[in-house]
Amino acid sequence: MQSHEQLQTVARETLRKNDRGGYTLPTQGLYPFQWNWDAGITALGWMTFDPARAWREYETLFSGQWGPDHFGGANDGFLAQITFHQDSDTYFPGPDQWGTDSLAIRTSSISQPPLHATMLRWMWKQAVRTSERDKTLAPQRDMAEACLQDLLPKVIAHHRWWYRCRDPQGTGLVVNIHPWETGMDNSPAWDDPQSAVLPTQRPYVRKDLNHVDASMRPPKVFYDRMVSLMDFNSACGFDPKRIFAECPYRVNDIGIISILQRSSIDLVALCQEFGLQDSATEMQQHVDRTQVAVESLWSERWQQYVSRNARTGALLDVPTSAGLMAAYAGFQKDCADTVDSWLDETLYGIPSTRSTYIGFEPLRYWRGPIWQHINMLIAVGLADQGHVELADRIRVDSEILLRQQGFHEYYDPTNGRGLGGGEFSWTAATYLYWIEPNASR
Ligand code: DGY
Numbered sequence: 001m002q003s004h005e006q007l008q009t010v011a012r013e014t015l016r017k018n019d020r021g022g023y024t025l026p027t028q029g030l031y032p033f034q035w036n037w038d039a040g041i042t043a044l045g046w047m048t049f050d051p052a053r054a055w056r057e058y059e060t061l062f063s064g065q066w067g068p069d070h071f072g073g074a075n076d077g078f079l080a081q082i083t084f085h086q087d088s089d090t091y092f093p094g095p096d097q098w099g100t101d102s103l104a105i106r107t108s109s110i111s112q113p114p115l116h117a118t119m120l121r122w123m124w125k126q127a128v129r130t131s132e133r134d135k136t137l138a139p140q141r142d143m144a145e146a147c148l149q150d151l152l153p154k155v156i157a158h159h160r161w162w163y164r165c166r167d168p169q170g171t172g173l174v175v176n177i178h179p180w181e182t183g184m185d186n187s188p189a190w191d192d193p194q195s196a197v198l199p200t201q202r203p204y205v206r207k208d209l210n211h212v213d214a215s216m217r218p219p220k221v222f223y224d225r226m227v228s229l230m231d232f233n234s235a236c237g238f239d240p241k242r243i244f245a246e247c248p249y250r251v252n253d254i255g256i257i258s259i260l261q262r263s264s265i266d267l268v269a270l271c272q273e274f275g276l277q278d279s280a281t282e283m284q285q286h287v288d289r290t291q292v293a294v295e296s297l298w299s300e301r302w303q304q305y306v307s308r309n310a311r312t313g314a315l316l317d318v319p320t321s322a323g324l325m326a327a328y329a330g331f332q333k334d335c336a337d338t339v340d341s342w343l344d345e346t347l348y349g350i351p352s353t354r355s356t357y358i359g360f361e362p363l364r365y366w367r368g369p370i371w372q373h374i375n376m377l378i379a380v381g382l383a384d385q386g387h388v389e390l391a392d393r394i395r396v397d398s399e400i401l402l403r404q405q406g407f408h409e410y411y412d413p414t415n416g417r418g419l420g421g422g423e424f425s426w427t428a429a430t431y432l433y434w435i436e437p438n439a440s441r
Pocket of ligand 1: 081092180185208
């Protein structure tokens, strides 16, 4: 069991070790590039001890954003799941697999949960607080302001991309077209929609199993389908209209919908603060529409929000942690009682799939293990809505896990064992930003 001081030191060291000068690897070997939502969470960690480095993470991430000149311009504002700032042969599918060779900075062709306006608002609040506490640190606020002035138009463009390309009919519920886009890759919630995807026949070599035991990773048939969807995307020339219409996989993921909703709410606030009133009004309209539409994703059975197969219209009635970010998103029902019941069923926090569900697998990636950044988002959302004790219960569970096991990618909810990649950046960042006793969030 490590002390707080030791853990803080190790957490900072973890970020420094994974730092590639402007971006942070999630972990070495297994994920050797810059990942989208990892970057946002990791920036929060940097913010607690090196604010300049935190803002740099964001500048580097958005340097890979697609603009009006990329692939015909229809994806203006797109921000990729992976940005390949340099080559590596330890990951599949790497930069040569996505059909984006013509880009100055190559990226993958799918996105990831758009949490950035929220992360940036939290970073902004921290900079303001710090400079109010200590006037000699006023330059930190100036730096934050300058960075946000540059970043906000890019974040607005990114939100527009989601609403325009992933909800072209204006239903209020965006879709995703690839399980990797959800960040919760092999969740049992995707088993049904995935079955419509023909597995690829082309040969490829997985690299993840060189780093992590197969029992903790998705099976081959999953990869065959992921490759198939990746190739479908490039075969469509990344045309969002065609992809929306023809992709065999099209899902309203409650995780992306919740994260986008919270991010749009935070974007409205930032736009108001930075004098971008028209964009604030535009984003508020999207928020209002989603607030109503999301009620169609309520599961009576599980007393939480769930996802939907947007191709068939069938509710994907599977209890995953993605549906517990309701308080975070500010939805009508905050799911606090449901979170409470989940916590009673396991010893160490919130598993990615409810432990009583038939598809629960405690070791396998997003089919059961606990992920600390999801714990953090759920807990922060609950605290924001006044469920302070419940939020603290999640924080204490998380703290126990990190003190016992260190900073792993994910954890077995049945015994707390650390799983997946080690020395993991966003896990270390959640410690620094959310758990560490002097964390100033
Ligand atoms: C992986 O390769 O497992 C990643 O989660 C994809 O983003």
